[in-house]
Amino acid sequence: MYSLAFSVLFVGFFLLTLILRFWLANRHVRHVLAHRAQVPAEFASSIPLAAHQKAADYTVVKTKLGLVALLFSSAVLIGFTLMGGLQWLAVTLAPITGPGMTYQIGLLVAFAVISGLLDLPFDYYRQFVLEQRFGFNKMTIKLWLADMAKGVLIGAAIGLPLIWIVLTLMEKTGALWWLYAWLVWSGFQLLMMVLFPTVIAPLFNKFTPLADDSLKSRIEGLMQRVGFASKGLFVMDGSKRSAHGNAYFSGFGANKRIVFFDTLLARLAPQEIEAVLAHELGHFKLKHIVKRIAVMFAVSLGFLALLGYLKTQTWFYQGLGVDPLFASDAMALILFMLVLPVFTFVLSPLTSITSRKHEFEADAFAATHTDARDLVSALVKMYEDNASTLTPDPLHSAFYDSHPPATVRIRHLNLAAQ
Numbered sequence: 001m002y003s004l005a006f007s008v009l010f011v012g013f014f015l016l017t018l019i020l021r022f023w024l025a026n027r028h029v030r031h032v033l034a035h036r037a038q039v040p041a042e043f044a045s046s047i048p049l050a051a052h053q054k055a056a057d058y059t060v061v062k063t064k065l066g067l068v069a070l071l072f073s074s075a076v077l078i079g080f081t082l083m084g085g086l087q088w089l090a091v092t093l094a095p096i097t098g099p100g101m102t103y104q105i106g107l108l109v110a111f112a113v114i115s116g117l118l119d120l121p122f123d124y125y126r127q128f129v130l131e132q133r134f135g136f137n138k139m140t141i142k143l144w145l146a147d148m149a150k151g152v153l154i155g156a157a158i159g160l161p162l163i164w165i166v167l168t169l170m171e172k173t174g175a176l177w178w179l180y181a182w183l184v185w186s187g188f189q190l191l192m193m194v195l196f197p198t199v200i201a202p203l204f205n206k207f208t209p210l211a212d213d214s215l216k217s218r219i220e221g222l223m224q225r226v227g228f229a230s231k232g233l234f235v236m237d238g239s240k241r242s243a244h245g246n247a248y249f250s251g252f253g254a255n256k257r258i259v260f261f262d263t264l265l266a267r268l269a270p271q272e273i274e275a276v277l278a279h280e281l282g283h284f285k286l287k288h289i290v291k292r293i294a295v296m297f298a299v300s301l302g303f304l305a306l307l308g309y310l311k312t313q314t315w316f317y318q319g320l321g322v323d324p325l326f327a328s329d330a331m332a333l334i335l336f337m338l339v340l341p342v343f344t345f346v347l348s349p350l351t352s353i354t355s356r357k358h359e360f361e362a363d364a365f366a367a368t369h370t371d372a373r374d375l376v377s378a379l380v381k382m383y384e385d386n387a388s389t390l391t392p393d394p395l396h397s398a399f400y401d402s403h404p405p406a407t408v409r410i411r412h413l414n415l416a417a418q
Contacts, residue, residue, distance in 0.1 A: 003315040007082065235260050
């Protein structure tokens, strides 16, 4: 009875999420196309109509590809759950691996491999067809395959020990396993923040110290004004993969470093680069990063506690197409990862609202420590170069976008510049 009720609840949320995402995407496409013929007044003097139309076309194509991917992933989700895909995988794997930890890790690895292979055609199309069509792809097939191989090896080297620890905790530490697993996971996340900039990222990209002494002096002056200590200023060879540009800082504690894409440095003037960096430093100084980490840890604790309850319930497995005879810690993890987005998608605007609030605050911080007009001109160039639509559908933007719409953001900055 409970399993049937859970199946109905799952299907209901699944259909609600699917319909809502399709409706939002169709709204977005119609809205972007309806405003394709004219550049918004705020950008009329700075962005050519051809660039505005390129952004509109890029957005529409990406959104339509997203819908195809959504249909496919939805079919895969139902295939894995209600149609018995995970049940079949468990039955097939059990005689090969035998019982115990080998079986559980094998189940997680097999699921990850199958999922990755199913996603591969979309990854390829996105990189070598869509991005190529709009002039953004700089990646070769060889580099794409090399990145994939590195990602798999690093994922295995890091992920397999972590999986073993979590599964061991689930098996041996009793009803409060989720608390111990959360402590391990939180420690792991903090460790990755320290190791990623200096150990993992250099395996994929080349980082060279910023050589422009004039720009370096300007940036060091900004960091001194705002009280930000960094381990160094670096340029990343992002142009070998994409024409998109950005700047960011990474690391944690004393390991923080500032990174500029080479594509960004080639496009922006020194004062614009300073303004963009001031925005990024605003996130740090206003403790947005710490707040996001705290929220992430709190939410993950809640979800792990929920999983701690669900993994003991037979209706959880039966309701998702798995015979309780094949219930295991690994199966519970897979099912939970699969269905959680179905039930939480409707909460997406809450995350977006908080993120956009932080973006406004970081813009205001940048306008205080640099000229707001420099940030405006930098953003305009970045919108144009990245083919970011200037006319997103407001409701679609409210659900998905971590940054405010371009017109709203520029309007706020122009007021700050007065």
